Amino acid sequence: MTNRILLALGAVLLGTTALAAAELTVATQNMSSFVDPGRDHSNVGSQNYVNAFDPLIEKDYSQAGAVFSPGLATEWEQTSPTTMEVTLREGVLFHDGTEMTAEDVVFSFHRIIDELTPEYKSIKTQFFTNFEKVEALDTYRVRFTTINPEPLFETLLNAQQGYIVPKAYIMGLTGDAETAEIADFEAFALAPVGTGPYRITRFQPGENLVYERFADYYGDEAPLERFEMRRISEMATRLTALANGEVDIITNVPPDQLATIENNPNLKVEGAVTPLFHVVIYNAMHPKLEDKRIRQALSLAIDRDLLNQALWLGEAVVPSTHTYPQYGELYMPELETFTYNPERARELLAEAGYDGTPIRFDTDAVYYTNGLLAAQAIKEMWAAVGVEMDLNVTNSWGEPSALESRNWSNPMYFADPAGSYGTMWAPGGARIGNTWQPNEAYVEMWERFRYSTDVETRKAAYAEIMEYVADEMPVLPLYQPYESYGLRQSVEWKPLPGHIPYVLDFRAGSIALAD
Structure with missing residues (x-):
């Protein structure tokens, strides 16, 4: 199984270009032991997903209110209190080079609705307990049906737990490629593939995550060629790494350390009240x-x-x-x-x-x-x-x-x-x-x-x-804590009010590096 996972992750790396100057290293206090948006609802995990995966319905994260916009779906219509029909964007590629279709959407939600693992059962209870079924109407159209009237269709189709993942890739990771098995989902969590502007090219559970620009992303080009999230659990060590230029951003800075950063002309602080x-x-x-x-x-x-x-x-x-x-x-x-x-x-x-x-x-x-x-x-x-x-x-x-x-x-x-x-x-x-x-x-x-x-x-x-x-x-x-981040002066980034807590959004328009 291990060889198949390594081969799968290796396939994702095909076509990776030489690294350019637009690179970044983030020192985080904690790091996840797995990466799967559909089974994760942790504070630590939320920092991992927005750059590598997409929801059906996007929104403007620069404001706290919900202003929805097309994502992997270009159109959606609530045809009854219990039904939503969605039209998918054509030509969207997963990081393994395969096209996203309605079958992937059905699979992404039904692994949770059908409680295929204990973790998905927990996510269903907390997020999708009202979802009865998801059906493919054709290659690019999907119908969602709920048990009770659903006032939160758009909100739930924007949630991290509803990010779309590749059916064939996951089912082919272990065992029978025609059957979704628990081992497939465990393997996927170590070699994740999404549709986002960055693809994950290295994952050491509990230690680090490396992302690289995905050249075939359907939307705006990722502003960074590469970035790494690296676990440095001790605050003093994170602070030293920032001051020495070993990292560009550090997370979870307590108030009593802010002056140390602010008094260094090469550094600055960004922060926000966290939801x-x-x-x-x-x-x-x-x-x-x-x-x-x-x-x-x-x-x-x-x-x-x-x-x-x-x-x-x-x-x-x-x-x-x-x-x-x-x-x-x-x-x-x-x-x-x-x-x-x-x-x-x-x-x-x-x-x-x-x-x-x-x-x-x-x-x-x-x-x-x-x-x-x-x-x-x-x-x-x-x-x-x-x-x-x-x-x-x-x-x-x-x-x-x-x-x-x-x-x-x-x-x-x-x-x-x-x-x-x-x-x-x-x-x-x-x-x-x-x-x-x-x-x-x-x-x-x-x-x-x-x-x-x-x-x-x-x-x-x-x-x-x-x-x-x-x-x-x-x-x-x-x-609600005021969470602060330490940054190099060359980095233009801040947490956005429309995101869930602790998201590190490095998509187009969210981050820039000075020359």
């Missing part, structure tokens, strides 16, 4: 936290504005509820779901009969920027209302049943509450049944929100959901 919440989650199914008054008290004890000032120099955004500006008409900052009230926290702890038993809080030392510092500050805030935190610094989260509380993140995977709050906390979401089990009324609220095609109905239902969350308190969003 992602750092959150605290509580295991409502654990005996220590099954009384919702204790969960409410722990949240009321946390001064999120103080965390923002101390850790992010006031540049992060502290939310009143679980909402983002990218939601457009469904952006609802007027909701007051999460507040700071230490006096009420003490009252609730007394009412619940809290006996002083320590509550464990798990955190990784480096995975989240400022994650450990936030946990240490929260420990002091809990202590101020009479709760002892057992701070557990670990890189292994253990069994869900043993979890008491921990930091986590809720990224915006697509621009709708279903694409952030919903992926974690909707019925069937990642946390449901692991740390929280809402009631049947909640399920009804969610379905009314998720499948209504009327904006006002969706807003009213989401307000009810947030009221329920305020009472149940399974999660507390702390803030």
Whole structure:
């Protein structure tokens, strides 16, 4: 199998030209162990895909709102509340030289809809649970059919998890070329092929990714001949590599290191508020936290504005509820779901009969920027209302049943509450049944929100959901972090507000290198 994977990746390299000056090296804090847009929904993975793969429907990433445009599809029409018909762009080539057709689109979605691997089953639950089938009408036309009315067709056909991959290439990687096997998808994740402006020419899992310009890309030519994403986990080492000219961009720069970069005339800082919440989650199914008054008290004890000032120099955004500006008409900052009230926290702890038993809080030392510092500050805030935190610094989260509380993140995977709050906390979401089990009324609220095609109905239902969350308190969003990047002065690049978190977009119009 290994030889076939190497041969497949080698085929992608055919026609690679000599490297020109337009090259770039990015030092990232983390690096994925696989590359497959349809099975990935991680913060680390999101940096990998936009340059090598394409969605059916594109959008203007320079703005937060959803302004859709043709991608691999040139036209689309929602012919009923449950049906979308799409016309594909002709002549689009995958990086292995084969043409993209309707069969590839059907395959890309049905590997997820049909749950061909456990990872695809998870993606279906969080993204495409409403999709019933995808059919090829002819070589360049596809019909999508959903179970319930679908208000998010365009949004979902723009999502990373719906990027199109090559059917024949994947099925030919291992075993029977006429059958899609788990081994095929595992092989693809090590030798990925897409339709994007760059092709992946080397992948060392957990270490580095190399991209080179794809000369046969259907759209605007890639501005770089070649770029590499290289894992350098230690911040000090990334900073030294940037200062020495070994790399051109570094990711995940904490606020206390910004001055070091800004004081170097060869370097600069770019950054943006990220469409992602750092959150605290509580295991409502654990005996220590099954009384919702204790969960409410722990949240009321946390001064999120103080965390923002101390850790992010006031540049992060502290939310009143679980909402983002990218939601457009469904952006609802007027909701007051999460507040700071230490006096009420003490009252609730007394009412619940809290006996002083320590509550464990798990955190990784480096995975989240400022994650450990936030946990240490929260420990002091809990202590101020009479709760002892057992701070557990670990890189292994253990069994869900043993979890008491921990930091986590809720990224915006697509621009709708279903694409952030919903992926974690909707019925069937990642946390449901692991740390929280809402009631049947909640399920009804969610379905009314998720499948209504009327904006006002969706807003009213989401307000009810947030009221329920305020009472149940399974999660507390702390803030949207302000994520900073260090750059060489010769690099013109910045994160774009229309992307999901941590995307490194080096497509035409997104990056330029000074002569």
